[in-house]
Amino acid sequence: MSYNNIKFEKDGVIGILTIDRPKALNALNTETVTELNDCVGKIENDPEVKVVIITGGGSKSFVAGADIVEMSTKNAVEGRFFGKIAQDTFTRIENLPQPVIAAVNGYALGGGCELACACDFRYASENAKFGQPEVGLGITPGFGGTQRLPRVVGRGYGKELIYTASMIDAEEAHRIGLVNKVVPQEQLMDEAKKTAKKIASNAKIAVQLAKAAINRGINCDVITGIAYEDEVFGLCFATEDQKEGMAAFVEKRKANFTDK
Template structure:
C-alpha cells in the first residue's frame, strides 16, 4: 500500500511514523486512518523494529484532531463507522508488542490527543497544546478519549478536559501527568530517539512482556494482574537474554543480547 498521508522510516532498530498532512495540520481523515492502520500492522510483525516513535510533520501540529470538514457531512452510521475504524487503529497501536513513544511537536487536539494517549508515553515540545474539543462541536470524543485520557491523567483531570473542551499547554500537560517531559522543539526528536535507543538496548522479549503485563494489569484487578506478571516473569527464564543479562552482571562485563 502506497501512503499519501503518512511516512514511515527506520533508524537502526527505531521506527519513526510521521503523520504528514501539513496543510490540514495533520488532521485525521478516513484515508489517513486507513494508512495508519496498514502501517501499524506491518510494524507489528517487523522484528527489526524494537521501538516506535509517532510524530507529526512540521513544527505546528502533532495531529490537530479528526478532519472536521470530512466529518461535518456524515450521517450517524457513517460517523459511527469512522469512530470504529479509528478506535480499532488506536487500540492496535496501544497493543503493539513494541513500546511506542509519542513525540508531540505541536497541537494534539481531539483525535491527536487520543492518538498520543494510545502510545506508551508522551514527550512534548514547549509549543505543544493538548485538548479534547469535541463537546464544543456537538459530539463526544470518539477515538478512545473517554476511556484512555482518564486512565492517563486520572478521572478528575480527564473529565475536566473533556467537559470544558479547552486547551492546555505543554507545562500543564506535564503537571497533570499527560506528558513525561517537555523539551525545546528542536530537541524533541533527538530526545525521543535517545530514549528509544536506551529501551532498544534492553532485552527485547523482556521489554515486550513487561508492556503486555502492564497493559493487561491496568484493565483487571491487581490479583489477576500479579498472576499474569508471575507467568511472564517465569517465562523470561527460558530466554537466552536472561542468561546473558545475568551472566554479564555477575561477570561485570557488557551484555550482548540476541533477542532470543
C-alpha cells in the same frame, strides 16, 4: 512502505511513523486512519523494529484532530463507522508489542490527543497544546478519549478536560502527568530517539513482556494482573537473553542481547 498521508522510516532499530498532512495540520481523515492501520500492522510483524516513535509532520502540529470537513457531512451510521476505524487503529497501536513513544510537536487536539494517549508515553515540545474539544462541536471524543485520557491523567483531570473542551499547554500537560517530558521543539526528536535507543539496548523479549503485563494489569483487578506478571516473569527464564543478562551482571560486563 509508501502512503499518501503518512511516512514510515527506520533509524536502526527505531521505527519513526509520521502523520504527514501539514497543510491540514495532520488532521485525521478516513484515508489517513486507514493508512495508519495498515502501517501499524506491518510494524507489529517487523522483528527489526524494537521501538516506535509517532510524530507529526511540519512544525505546527502533531495531529490537530479528526478532519472536521469530512466529519461534518456524516450521518449517525457513517459517524460510528469512522469512529470504529480509528478506535481499532489506536487500540492496535496501544497493543503493539514494541514500546511506542509519542513525540508531540504543536497541536494534539481531539483525535491527536487520543492518538498520543494510545502510545506508551509522551514527550512534548514547548509549543505543544493538548485538548479534547469535541463537546464544543456537539460530539463526544470518539477515538478512545473518554477511556484512555482519564486512565492517563486520572478521572478528575480527564473529566475536566473533556467537559470543558479546554486546551492546555505543554507545561500544564506535564504537571498533570499527560506528558513525561517537555523540551525545546528542535530537541524533541533527538530526545525521543535517545530514550528509544535506551529501551532498545535492553532485552527485547523482556521489554515486550513487561509492556504486555502492564497493559493487561491496567484493565483488570490487581490479583489477576499479578498472576499474569508471574506468568511472563517465568517465561523470561526460557530466553537466552535472561542467561546472558544475568551472566553479564555477575561477570561485570555489558550484556550482548540477541533477542532470543
